[in-house]
Amino acid sequence: MMLQTIVFAAARSRAHGPTAALWHAVELHRPAAEVDGACELTLCGALARVSPEQQWPVAAFDVCPACVPLAR
Incomplete structure (x- = not known):
């Protein structure tokens, strides 16, 4: 039996109208260098730009509340 590790990257969404930019979780299926x-x-269904220099979970206050439970 093979054990697969799920790796998440942090991604930043753009501010859109009245919504603020948030940090989201992205499940990586390829090396981080390729993204x-x-x-x-993202896990919650938003489009966001991956920031390979940031680790998930991000130590910030502006984190997507939907991505947090999905990335556990």
């Missing part, structure tokens, strides 16, 4: 700065679909 450097690319927009990806």
Whole structure:
């Protein structure tokens, strides 16, 4: 039996109208170097730009409340 580790990257969404930019979680299915700065679909369904220099979970207050439980 093979054990698969799920790796999450941090991604920053853009402020959109009245909503603020938030940090989201993205499940990586390829090396982080391949998604450097690319927009990806987050766990909550938003599009956000991956920030490989940031680790998930992000130590910030502006974190997506929907991504937090999904990334556990």
